[in-house]
Amino acid sequence: MKHSPFAPLLLALALAGSATAQDFHFQFSGTIGPQMWVDTRQMEGAREDMLDFYPKPIARDALNRDTNAAPMLNMLAITNRLAVAVWGPDVLGAKTRGYIETDFTGSSDAGINGLRLRHGYINLDWAHTTLLVGHYWHPMVVHEIMPGTRPLNMGAPFHPYSRYNQVRLEQFVGPLQAIVVAGFQRDNTSQGPNGRSTTYLKHSLVPELNGQLRYSTEKFMLGAAAHLISIKPRLMGNNVSHVSFAVYGRLDLGQWSLKAQSLLNSNLYEYSSMGGYIEHTALDANNQPVYSYDTYTYNTVWLDLGRTTGRWRPGLLLGYAANNNAGQVAATTDHVYGRGLDIDYLYRIQPRIGYMAGGGLSLYAEVEHTFAAYRSGGVSGTRFIVSANYAFKSARK
Numbered sequence: 203m204k205h206s207p208f209a210p211l212l213l214a215l216a217l218a219g220s221a222t223a224q225d226f227h228f229q230f231s232g233t234i235g236p237q238m239w240v241d242t243r244q245m246e247g248a249r250e251d252m253l254d255f256y257p258k259p260i261a262r263d264a265l266n267r268d269t270n271a272a273p274m275l276n277m278l279a280i281t282n283r284l285a286v287a288v289w290g291p292d293v294l295g296a297k298t299r300g301y302i303e304t305d306f307t308g309s310s311d312a313g314i315n316g317l318r319l320r321h322g323y324i325n326l327d328w329a330h331t332t333l334l335v336g337h338y339w340h341p342m343v344v345h346e347i348m349p350g351t352r353p354l355n356m357g358a359p360f361h362p363y364s365r366y367n368q369v370r371l372e373q374f375v376g377p378l379q380a381i382v383v384a385g386f387q388r389d390n391t392s393q394g395p396n397g398r399s400t401t402y403l404k405h406s407l408v409p410e411l412n413g414q415l416r417y418s419t420e421k422f423m424l425g426a427a428a429h430l431i432s433i434k435p436r437l438m439g440n441n442v443s444h445v446s447f448a449v450y451g452r453l454d455l456g457q458w459s460l461k462a463q464s465l466l467n468s469n470l471y472e473y474s475s476m477g478g479y480i481e482h483t484a485l486d487a488n489n490q491p492v493y494s495y496d497t498y499t500y501n502t503v504w505l506d507l508g509r510t511t512g513r514w515r516p517g518l519l520l521g522y523a524a525n526n527n528a529g530q531v532a533a534t535t536d537h538v539y540g541r542g543l544d545i546d547y548l549y550r551i552q553p554r555i556g557y558m559a560g561g562g563l564s565l566y567a568e569v570e571h572t573f574a575a576y577r578s579g580g581v582s583g584t585r586f587i588v589s590a591n592y593a594f595k596s597a598r599k
Contacts (some may be wrong), residue, residue: 225291231595232284237353238277243583244270249307249314252278253354253363253474255541256548256574257583270581280306280315281354289598296326296333307354309389318389320365334370340390340473341370341383341412342429347452347461349506350517351554352566352589355474359541360504360521360550361463362473364390366410377417379425385410390472393539394435395481402433406441421454431469435481435493435539442479442495444469459508467500467523471540476500476523478540498527500542515556515564522549528577548574562593 237252247254251274258270285303292298303321308314323336339345342362349357356363366385373380386409392402403410408430416425427450432443450463467477480496501524508517524547542548554568570585 227289227598229287229596229598230285231287232593233282234279234592235281235283235352235589236277236279237281237587237589239275239353239585239587241274241583241585243581244272244274245583245585247355248311249280249354250276250278250311252276252280252307253358254570254585255355255359255474256545256572257581259544259574259576260579260581280308282306283320285321293326296328299325299327301325330374332372332374334368334372337365337367337388338370340364340366340385341368341381341414342427342446342448342465342470342473344425344427344450344463346418346423347450347463347506349461349504349519350459350508350515350556351506351519351552352556352568352591353570353585353587357504357506357519357521357550357552358474359476360502360523362465362470362475364473366390377419379414379416379418381412381414381416383410383412385412387472390474392431392433392469392472393478394433395537402435403431405434405437406432408432408441423450423452425450431472435479435495439493442497444477444479444497446470446477457510459506459510461506461508462504464503465501467502468497469540470500476502476525476540476542478538478543481537481539483536496527498525498538498540498543500525513558513560515554515558517554517556519550519552519554521552523547544576544578546575546577548572564591564593565589566591 244258245251245254246256246258260268261270263269283303283305288300290298301321301323304317305320306315306317308316309318319337321337323334323338326333349361351357367388368383368385370383387400387403391398391400394402411430414425414427427448429446432441434441446466446468448463448465453460467475469477469479471478477500478498482494484492486492504521506519525545528546550572552568552570554566556564556566558564566589568587573582
């Protein structure tokens with residue numbers, strides 16, 4: 203019997219109907235968010251380029267025309283979401299909460315418009331300690347400082363954007379917070395000799411590891427993170443380890459909100475960001491291939507400025523990324539895996555304006571201008587986006 207893609211949601215609805223009020227409490231929520239956009243140039247991206255990264259390089263045809271200079275128009279509603287949250291009895295002295303959220307972006311480009319798991323986790327809360335187990339934001343995606351942009355990329359590739367299966371432990375001591383995460387890949391996977399796959403991480407026998415420290419109040423946050431990913435590109439080879447770092451913050455001053463993050467990206471390809479690794483090949487005394495690896499890194503920074511003015515929400519996202527190994531990557535004849543290997547630097551300027559119409563409906567217009575300095579020449583691409591968002595949430599019952 204073929205399983206319906208709606209099975210998880212139907213199960214949640216069934217549980218909601220059968221549970222007694224004193225045992226469990228449920229809340230349903232969701233958003234309907236169609237987006238339409240036009241690009242002045244062909245873009246590197248995913249999900250029919252709804253998730254875009256940067257403009258494609260110059261590509262000359264036999265008549266010396268740049269074939270990537272062709273514009274494109276599209277509209278999608280794949281980011282429509284439906285979620286259910288459940289609160290149950292205390293367990294092991296902790297308050298319990300479960301959450302499942304789905305959308306229609308699919309788990310890959312081939313599955314676009316298909317239902318996929320966006321979030322799905324169990325959370326245990328002991329007042330000063332919380333434990334989350336399941337599918338949730340990757341720890342380098344600090345959801346408390348997410349850019350205020352509306353397109354699917356959420357500032358990527360400058361701002362990391364992905365979700366992982368994980369075990370996440372958080373400890374609170376006043377305004378201080380320590381976070382330790384062990385993560386496992388599913389939809390966002392590493393690149394290697396066999397294409398994109400979760401096998402490189404699974405064969406390493408080491409989960410992705412992340413540690414963070416934060417200081418936060420109601421209107422201020424400052425944090426730092428370190429991240430380790432160890433993969434095995436060749437089944438009979440060695441592990442390749444990459445360490446990335448980030449500092450981030452948020453400041454709210456009246457009607458103004460400022461968010462920022464700076465990263466040293468060492469193979470953050472998996473998180474819709476920049477970086478990767480180079481595979482060198484040599485022959486040993488028995489004429490068998492021997493593989494060695496070098497990491498190529500990006501320095502990335504982004505800043506998001508937003509304002510609340512009545513029903514209006516103007517804002518601006520600025521992003522910049524620089525390839526620290528541009529010369530090394532350009533000179534190598536070996537295999538390179540990752541994103542942005544042929545770009546020396548790129549930047550983005552993205553102003554936006556939102557209008558809160560009321561009743562859960564909001565309207566947005568944005569201009570996303572991205573410049574990529576390819577070694578073959580610099581190119582600019584501009585995306586004009588209009589979107590609507592209808593958000594709803596039931597009472598907790």
